[in-house]
Amino acid sequence: MMTMRILVAGLGSPHGDDQIGWRVSDDLRSRFGADSQYTVRTARVPLDLLDWLFEFDVVHLIDACLPEPDGEAWYQLFWREGGLAADNGLQVAADGWRSSHSWDVVSVLQLAAQLGRIPPLVCVWAICIRQTERGEEVSDHIQAVGRIVADRIESELAKITARTS
Amino acid sequence: MAEQRTIRVEALTRVEGEGGLNVRLNGAVVEDVQLTIYEPPRFFEGFLRGRPLEEVPDITARICGICPVAYQMSAVHALEQALGVTITPEIRMYRRLLYCGEWIESHGLHMHLLQAPDFFGAASGIELAHQFPQEVQRGLHLKKLGNELLEILGGRAIHPVNVAVGGFHRSPRIEDLHKLIPKFEWGLQAAVEATRWVTGFPFPDFNRNYDLVALVHPDEYPMNEGRIGSTTEPPIAVREYERVFVEHHVAHSTALHSRRIADGRCYGVGPLARITLNRDRLSETAKRVADEIRFEDRCRNPFRAIIARGLELIHAFEEALQILKSCRILRPARIAYQPADSEGCAATEAPRGLIYHRYQIDAEGRIRFAMIVPPTSQNQRQIEEDLIDWIPRILADDDAQTADECEKLIRSYDPCISCSTHFLKLRIDRAAAPPAEHLGER
Numbered sequence: 001m002m003t004m005r006i007l008v009a010g011l012g013s014p015h016g017d018d019q020i021g022w023r024v025s026d027d028l029r030s031r032f033g034a035d036s037q038y039t040v041r042t043a044r045v046p047l048d049l050l051d052w053l054f055e056f057d058v059v060h061l062i063d064a065c066l067p068e069p070d071g072e073a074w075y076q077l078f079w080r081e082g083g084l085a086a087d088n089g090l091q092v093a094a095d096g097w098r099s100s101h102s103w104d105v106v107s108v109l110q111l112a113a114q115l116g117r118i119p120p121l122v123c124v125w126a127i128c129i130r131q132t133e134r135g136e137e138v139s140d141h142i143q144a145v146g147r148i149v150a151d152r153i154e155s156e157l158a159k160i161t162a163r164t165s
Numbered sequence: 166m167a168e169q170r171t172i173r174v175e176a177l178t179r180v181e182g183e184g185g186l187n188v189r190l191n192g193a194v195v196e197d198v199q200l201t202i203y204e205p206p207r208f209f210e211g212f213l214r215g216r217p218l219e220e221v222p223d224i225t226a227r228i229c230g231i232c233p234v235a236y237q238m239s240a241v242h243a244l245e246q247a248l249g250v251t252i253t254p255e256i257r258m259y260r261r262l263l264y265c266g267e268w269i270e271s272h273g274l275h276m277h278l279l280q281a282p283d284f285f286g287a288a289s290g291i292e293l294a295h296q297f298p299q300e301v302q303r304g305l306h307l308k309k310l311g312n313e314l315l316e317i318l319g320g321r322a323i324h325p326v327n328v329a330v331g332g333f334h335r336s337p338r339i340e341d342l343h344k345l346i347p348k349f350e351w352g353l354q355a356a357v358e359a360t361r362w363v364t365g366f367p368f369p370d371f372n373r374n375y376d377l378v379a380l381v382h383p384d385e386y387p388m389n390e391g392r393i394g395s396t397t398e399p400p401i402a403v404r405e406y407e408r409v410f411v412e413h414h415v416a417h418s419t420a421l422h423s424r425r426i427a428d429g430r431c432y433g434v435g436p437l438a439r440i441t442l443n444r445d446r447l448s449e450t451a452k453r454v455a456d457e458i459r460f461e462d463r464c465r466n467p468f469r470a471i472i473a474r475g476l477e478l479i480h481a482f483e484e485a486l487q488i489l490k491s492c493r494i495l496r497p498a499r500i501a502y503q504p505a506d507s508e509g510c511a512a513t514e515a516p517r518g519l520i521y522h523r524y525q526i527d528a529e530g531r532i533r534f535a536m537i538v539p540p541t542s543q544n545q546r547q548i549e550e551d552l553i554d555w556i557p558r559i560l561a562d563d564d565a566q567t568a569d570e571c572e573k574l575i576r577s578y579d580p581c582i583s584c585s586t587h588f589l590k591l592r593i594d595r596a597a598a599p600p601a602e603h604l605g606e607r
Contacts, residue, residue, distance in 0.1 A: 014227045014324070044324075045231065047274065051309040103278075107291060114294045115302060 004164050006157060007056040008040045009049060011063040011105065016136040017129035020146050021062040023138055024125070027150045038157060046108040054117040058160060060153050062146075063105055065126040072128065073145045076152070079109055079122035123156075125149050168192055174568045186571055187417070188552070193560055198552045199417040200545055200575070213535040218244055218330060218504065218526055221535075225522075226324040228537070231581055234267040234315065235515030236537070237328040238389055239522040244330045247509025247526055248502045255495055256332040257389070258488055263318045263328070264388045264513070265485040269352070270311025271516035272436075272474040272481070275579045276363060277304020280471050283573040284366040300362060303355050307478070310345070310352045314485065317341045329499055336495035346489050353482040357454055360475030364458045371574075372465040373554060375547070376430055377438035380514050386446045386480055387439070389513045394442045395432070396463070403512045406521050412538060423543040431546035434518025435578065436473035437464055448483035451476045467551060467577045474579075504530025515540050517581050541580045548578055 010025030012018050022042045029040040039056070043049055046063075053059060065075070077084040084106060103111075105124060112118045127145055138146070174186040185201040209228050213221060225240045226233035238260060245252065252260075277300060278290035287293040294301040318337050319325025327333050380387035381394030392400040393409075401409055410432075412421040424431050440447070440455075441463055447455065455476050464473065510523035518540030525534035552571055559570040 047278075047305075047308070048312065050305050051312065103290075107289065111291045111294055111301075114291055115298060115305075 003037070004058055004160060005056045006038045006058045006060075006160065007052060008038055008060045008153060008157075009052065009062070010042045011046055011049075011061060012042070013044075013132070015132040017138050017142045018064045018132045019138050020064050020127050020129060020142050023143065024062040024127075024146045024150050024153070027147065028153060031150070031154060037161070045103065046105050047103045049105075049108050050112055050115075050117065053112050053119055053122075056119050058121045058123075058157075059119050060123045060125065060157070061105065062125045062127065062149060062153075064129040064132075067128040067130075074128060074149055075126045077124040077126060079118065079124070082110065082113060084109070084124055125153065170564070172564045172568050172571070174572060186552075186568070186575070188556060188567075188571065190556075190560070193557055195553050195556050198549045198556070200549050200552075201417065210535045210537055213524075213532045216532050218524070218530050218532060221524070221532065222328045222330065223324070223326065225537070226328075228539075229581060232267055232271060232515055232517070233324050234263055234319070234328075235513060235520050236522075237325065238264060238513045239511050239515075239520045239537075240524075241328060241330050242389055242511035242513060243509045243522040243524050244526070245502075245509070246511055247507040247524060248330070248505060249507075250331055250500050250502045252332055252500055253497070255493070256498075256500070259318065259333065259337070259492070259495060261388050262485055262488045262492075263315065263325070265481040265488075266311045266314030266318065268311070268477060268481040268516050269485070270308050270315065271579075272478045273304050273307030273311060273356075273359075275516075276359060276471055276474050276478070277301055277307070279579065280576050281363065281366075283576060284368075300359075303359060307352060307355055307359070310348055313348070314345060317345070331502055332497065332499035333495060334499065336498045339492060339494055342489050342492055346486065349482055349486050349489060353450065353479065353486060356475065356478040356482050357450065360454055360472065360479060361458065363471045363475050364460075366471070368466060368468045370466075371468065371555060371558070373467075373551060375437075375465060376425070376432040377441050378432045378434050378543075379438035379442050379519055380512060381442050382446065384446070386443050386448070386484075387514055389511075391512075393512060393519070396438075396441055403521075404510055406510065406512060407523070407536075410538075410543075412542070421542050422546045423538065424546060431550060432543070433547040434540045434543050435470060436477050436516075436518075437467070437470045438518065439514060440464070440473045440476060447476060448480045450483050451479040454479055467574060470577050470579070504528065508534075515581075517541055517579055518543065539581070541578075544578050544580065548575055548580070 008025060008028055010021035012021040025040055025042045032038050032040060041052065075086055077086050109118060109122060127142065127149060129142055130139060170190040172188040187199040188195065189197040209225065213224060216224065221240045221244060222237045225236040228236050282290055282293040285293060285296055287296065290301060315325060318327065320327035327335060375396065377396040379394055380391035381400055382391035392402055393406060394400040409426060410423055411426050412423050415422050444455065444462065460472055460476065504526065506526065506528045508525045512519055512521045520540055521538040523536040524532055527533045551574055555574050556571065559567060561567050
């Protein structure tokens with residue numbers, strides 16, 4: 001049975017809650033350990049992902065997003081047919097993902113698709129954040145949400161590994 | 166009566182970070198241009214006070230998530246100057262290698278994905294990838310090589326942690342550096358191809374007389390050391406920087422502008438300035454390609470800075486290869502020092518241009534004062550003056566088209582405003598604007 005090449009990557013910037021993607025990655029790296037079959041990385045900017053995407057079959061990305069009116073704390077989105085969408089039908093608009101960097105996640109994934117680098121499964125975990133103050137740490141509430149997301153990612157990766165082993 | 170128009174771009178695209186532009190027109194006359202950039206270093210200057218000097222490299226790296234090495238290099242050189250630390254030739258060489266990594270990553274990205282789309286009617290790198298998939302792949306691969314070097318030397322890809330006052334915290338693994346050699350040999354050839362590619366772009370005919378400022382050095386293409394040279398004035402020692410240049414507030418922006426104290430002139434920094442002042446110190450391949458493509462000795466077209474970046478990309482790969490092929494374990498990795506009540510300054514060449522730092526240290530080794538002048542803030546006034554000259558040439562009835570042409574000129578400077586956390590929505594305002602209050606500052 002083929003071993004799935006799995007990447008978990010956290011995105012962020014050093015501004016308050018916008019670090020949450022990095023925090024979740026660091027949490028998962030600790031949980032998986034040094035000899036893990038999963039590759040865990042942190043990216044400065046979404047464009048860094050283009051260096052990595054073509055190496056993997058499954059990619060889980062964690063990034064911060066601004067809150068939506070529905071009050072959800074986080075979203076699990078999948079790359080399908082050129083866009084990001086949730087299983088419940090929620091879709092991210094083509095220009096709906098503004099980044100604190102020059103390229104946003106959606107644009108990077110679109111470019112990857114254009115270049116033939118998009119993996120078969122791309123899942124984006126978007127955590128709704130509150131503050132992006134320079135010099136501030138991640139707020140306690142967002143850290144708690146990050147731990148929940150890390151639990152979910154760990155669970156989903158275990159299922160993938162069980163199916164393919 | 167002439168029509169009054171305001172063209173506003175609230176979110177510049179394909180630049181690092183967030184910035185905006187306001188242009189007020191009276192008929193075809195440009196009455197006012199305001200480039201709006203949020204400046205984070207001013208916050209960090211206060212943030213550094215009271216911190217141990219050993220923390221400065223890590224803290225200043227967070228000023229910019231895109232080009233942390235530039236801030237780290239300027240900081241450590243300024244602090245070492247204050248403390249009387251003399252680094253070894255080997256530490257000096259590894260620092261140049263680290264800077265090569267940042268130049269490669271930054272220039273490779275800007276050339277292929279940020280500015281190149283402008284020349285082909287592409288709204289983004291995605292559209293450009295449809296027309297030029299191999300070229301875009303090449304740019305991404307070049308960027309990746311720069312990141313790999315930063316990770317090996319800097320300790321990690323995000324905010325390098327290996328840079329220290331006195332040198333590095335640890336020597337890089339030589340076997341890891343040697344693995345880069347074949348990759349960088351590819352990179353050198355790819356950089357030559359990239360430079361030839363951008364040379365053929367349809368550049369607008371737009372030339373201005375500039376006061377270009379960059380480090381100059383008698384023996385090498387400057388990165389971390391040198392005097393501050395200019396195309397209009399004799400070179401000065403770095404310690405003279407604040408006697409010659411000054412930052413000042415402008416009413417329309419939270420960012421600071423820079424100008425010459427003597428006559429209030431603006432000036433420009435960046436690859437065009439470096440190449441104009443240091444062309445004969447480029448690497449052999451870079452010089453050969455510069456001659457082959459007949460790059461002007463004194464280029465005055467800001468759009469052609471992309472070619473200057475290409476030549477510097479070649480130089481960075483060639484110098485990096487020389488170092489990679491000869492590097493040894495760094496011993497000592499770091500020079501010891503004693504904290505002392507002292508003051509020091511330094512200027513280095515970030516990918517986007519000259520960056521200046523000055524620090525005062527107390528007897529316990531804590532920062533008492535910090536001053537940080539990034540390249541993008543030094544270019545702001547020159548960008549605005551370029552636009553004043555440029556807009557009448559490209560003015561269209563359609564505001565969006567005019568705004569688009571303005572953005573192209575701004576992008577040619579590769580401004581790094583990535584630290585902004587202001588998310589602005591794009592809107593074109595056709596209403597007449599109130600009179601500007603800041604014209605007296607010009």
